Amino acid sequence: xxxxxxxxxxxxxxxxxxxxxxxxxxxxxxxxxxxxxxxxxxxxxxxxxxxxxxxxxxxxxxxxxxxxxxxxxxxxxxxxxxxxxxxxxxxxxxxxxxxxxxxxxxxxxxxxxxxxxxxxxxxxxxxxxxxxxxxxxxxxxxxxxxxxxxxxxxxxxxxxxxxxxxxxxxxxxxxxxxxxxxxxxxxxxxxxxxxxxxxxxxxxxxxxxxxxxxxxxxxxxxxxxxxxxxxxxxxxxxxxxxxxxxxxxxxxxxxxxxxxxxxxxxxxxxxxxxxxxxxxxxxxxxxxxxxxxxxxxxxxxxxxxxx
Ligand code: HEC
Ligand code: HEC
Numbered sequence: 001x002x003x004x005x006x007x008x009x010x011x012x013x014x015x016x017x018x019x020x021x022x023x024x025x026x027x028x029x030x031x032x033x034x035x036x037x038x039x040x041x042x043x044x045x046x047x048x049x050x051x052x053x054x055x056x057x058x059x060x061x062x063x064x065x066x067x068x069x070x071x072x073x074x075x076x077x078x079x080x081x082x083x084x085x086x087x088x089x090x091x092x093x094x095x096x097x098x099x100x101x102x103x104x105x106x107x108x109x110x111x112x113x114x115x116x117x118x119x120x121x122x123x124x125x126x127x128x129x130x131x132x133x134x135x136x137x138x139x140x141x142x143x144x145x146x147x148x149x150x151x152x153x154x155x156x157x158x159x160x161x162x163x164x165x166x167x168x169x170x171x172x173x174x175x176x177x178x179x180x181x182x183x184x185x186x187x188x189x190x191x192x193x194x195x196x197x198x199x200x201x202x203x204x205x206x207x208x209x210x211x212x213x214x215x216x217x218x219x220x221x222x223x224x225x226x227x228x229x230x231x232x233x234x235x236x237x238x239x240x241x242x243x244x245x246x247x248x249x250x251x252x253x254x255x256x257x258x259x260x261x262x263x264x265x266x267x268x269x270x271x272x273x274x275x276x277x278x279x280x281x282x283x284x285x286x287x288x289x290x291x292x293x294x295x296x297x298x299x300x301x302x303x304x305x306x307x
Contacts, residue, residue, distance in 0.1 A: 042165040045093055045101045045154040056149070063150025066143055067092055067100075070132065071208070074143045079133035080266065081202065081209045081218035084147075087131065087226060089239055092154065095166025096238040102167035104155040121148060130224035133266045169234040175254040179229055181293070184259025187252045191241050200263055215263035222268035222289055222299055226261075229286040233257035262288045264298055275299050 051057045066073040068091050070083040085091050092100035107120035118126070124147055125136030137143040158164060195211035196202055202213035213219040225231050237253035239245050248256070268289070271278050275297055279290035289299045 040163055040165045040167075041159065043101060043155075043158050045099075046156050051153070059146055059149040060153045062142075063146035063148070063153075064091055066146055067150060074128075074137065077128050077132070077134045077137045077143065079135070080213075080220065082132055082212055082220065084127065084132075086212040087220075087235065092151070094239075096168075096170050097235065098168050099154075099166060100151040101154040101158055102164040104151040105158050105160045105162060105164065106167065120151070124148070127224075129269060131220045131226065133219075133221040133224075133269075169231060170238040172230070172233050172237055172250050172253060175251050177251065179233070179254040179258035181255075181259050181262050183252075184255035184257070184262075187248070187256040188259050191248065191252075192256065195242065200260065214260050215265050217266060219265050221266035223270055223282070227265070227287055227289070229254070229257050229261055229288075232261050236260075258288075262293045262298065268299070 051060055062073075066084075067088070068083055068085040070085075071078050071081065087097065088094070088100065089097040095102075103123070104120060107123055108117045109123075110117050111123075113126070114122075121139055121144055124144060128134045128136045192214075196214050197211075200213060200215040200219070202209045202218070203211040209218075220226050226235065233250075233254045236257055237246060237248060237250065241247065268278060268282065270282055272281070275290045279299070283289040283299075290297055
């Protein structure tokens with residue numbers, strides 16, 4: 001039952017040395033470099049009542065609508081049951097759930113995942129491809145312009161090139177014990193199953209997800225940042241269970257994250273040749289891709305649904 005994670009022990013050592021999940025060797029999915037940070041000032045995005053009643057205001061409103069209702073508003077670019085705001089809470093305003101106002105002022109940035117400097121537009125395109133298991137709206141499309149306008153407006157008055165307090169997801173200190181799927185299953189049954197379902201399938205009301213799916217065909221794919229144990233653990237600790245953030249112990253957050261991301265989900269769209277080759281190229285990191293879980297290698301079984 002226990003999956004062997006070759007790189008996990010090594011990565012955890014690296015974390016303990018660095019005291020934070022930054023700069024993990026071989027971690028292809030490492031997010032935005034934290035280097036430009038000069039200080040971490042706090043910031044509050046403007047109230048919606050401040051939005052101008054003009055063409056720009058209309059574009060910002062459209063961006064918000066797409067962000068919270070992605071499935072309906074940008075259907076041709078979405079390949080699962082999620083909306084952007086499922087992982088970027090409170091319409092992208094919530095601190096510690098990768099808020100858009102903090103993101104907007106930290107691009108362009110070098111990313112290990114793409115191994116080059118990405119613009120803000122390209123970062124959003126990445127979330128469409130992986131987190132939304134879809135296709136990236138092209139530069140100049142109404143959808144992308146609206147999402148960038150919304151982010152820009154939320155960041156009104158924020159300093160540029162600075163890491164704002166509440167940016168990204170919390171980085172948890174290394175767990176006392178290596179993350180464990182079996183312990184995580186218990187944490188899940190006690191704290192998550194009510195909303196997200198026994199099979200991680202989420203809960204639907206009137207044909208729409210009221211509570212989003214955590215794994216399976218309608219969730220984020222194997223290329224998404226959330227499939228990494230450390231990213232999921234930080235998100236969960238700071239944001240879940242909904243309405244009870246920071247109520248889980250760090251160890252429980254690591255364990256339940258391991259349980260959630262050890263399940264099958266849509267294929268990594270970067271898949272080439274075989275699981276082993278794809279794993280080597282993109283998944284030498286904190287994740288279960290290509291590892292044996294419950295007697296089979298996860299990462300392959302939803303291949304057919306890949307967009
Ligand atoms: C399954 C969860 C999930 C969904 C759905 C999702 N994202 Fe993300 N997003 C993430 C993760 C994880 C990161 C990496 C955060 C970090 O740097 O710690 C991220 C990062 C970002 C960033 C950069 C944040 C930063 O601080 O650098 C932006 C912008 C973004 N997402 C926009 C979007 C948009 C727009 C959508 C919808 C089209 C979307 N996301 C959907 C999980 C998600
Ligand atoms: C009271 C209902 C509720 C409970 C309990 C709950 N969640 Fe959630 N969860 C949500 C909702 C709602 C969202 C989407 C947030 C939004 O759209 O504002 C979400 C989003 C998520 C996401 C990101 C979106 C996705 O589909 O991957 C993850 C991961 C997640 N929850 C994990 C957990 C875990 C793990 C637990 C237990 C420790 C948990 N949740 C408990 C309601 C809940």
